[in-house]
């Protein structure tokens with residue numbers, strides 16, 4: 001049986017971002033990503049220099065760890081990374097759903113997978129200009145197509161500056177049916193550097209101000225709750 005490359009499995013903690021904010025969840029963070037966002041807060045799951053820290057695990061082993069951490073659950077399992085869409089999480093989703101677990105996945109929308117249709121929530125997070133990545137919208141649309149049958153699909157856009165904000169406005173107009181979540185970018189991605197809560201609040205206030213000024217009433221603006229609580233610490 002082929003193995004999954006796993007950077008870390010942790011929780012239960014709360015989902016700190018987006019549509020499921022505040023909900024208890026166990027994270028399965030896969031290793032490897034087809035992007036290199038300048039401000040990625042999870043480079044330990046992206047850069048192959050960390051490959052030796054990633055474990056090759058069978059679906060059964062991943063499931064065993066999720067089950068142990070959640071004390072038998074059920075709860076919602078969040079697949080993140082890196083880009084989880086590089087790998088086949090279908091068997092894990094089916095294993096968990098048999099016993100009442102639900103599954104969410106965070107991905108940038110660059111690779112479509114058939115197993116998206118088996119998720120409860122798919123979070124697509126196309127990357128704005130500040131990431132220095134370029135979105136392949138054909139691939140993004142293929143993700144939407146693959147997700148047909150999934151409970152719900154939402155879009156979450158990270159905003160660092162005015163350019164990102166303007167970009168997000170255009171993207172939102174292109175995808176009016178996707179519930180939209182905006183989150184301010186966190187420039188402090190070093191896990192050993194403390195995050196200043198006042199700066200987090202200032203960035204949030206800046207973004208809220210812009211959304212309200214523009215009467216952009218379909219956008220929901222949220223902070224990264226885990227960053228407020230724990231900074232960029234790993235495993236929370």
Ligand SMILES: C[S@@+](CC[C@H](N)C(=O)[O-])C[C@H]1O[C@@H](n2cnc3c(N)ncnc32)[C@H](O)[C@@H]1O
Nearest residue numbers: 039040041042081082083106107108125185186
């Ligand atoms: C680490 S990514 C992993 C999943 C997938 N590769 C993606 O980017 O959607 C998880 C989420 O964190 C967001 N993120 C990453 N770095 C961030 C930062 N410095 N500030 C705010 N959000 C960030 C991403 O945009 C994405 O929504």
Ligand SMILES: Nc1nc2[nH]cc(C(=O)O)c2c(=O)[nH]1
Nearest residue numbers: 014015016017080106226236
């Ligand atoms: N608590 C918590 N919430 C999160 N939401 C998205 C995360 C991610 O890195 O994908 C994340 C994370 O790493 N921790």
Ligand code: SF4
Nearest residue numbers: 033035036037040082
């Ligand atoms: S796509 Fe996600 S995991 Fe990959 S580099 Fe960008 S933020 Fe990091």
Ligand SMILES: [Mg+2]
Nearest residue numbers: 041042080226
């Ligand atoms: Mg994160």
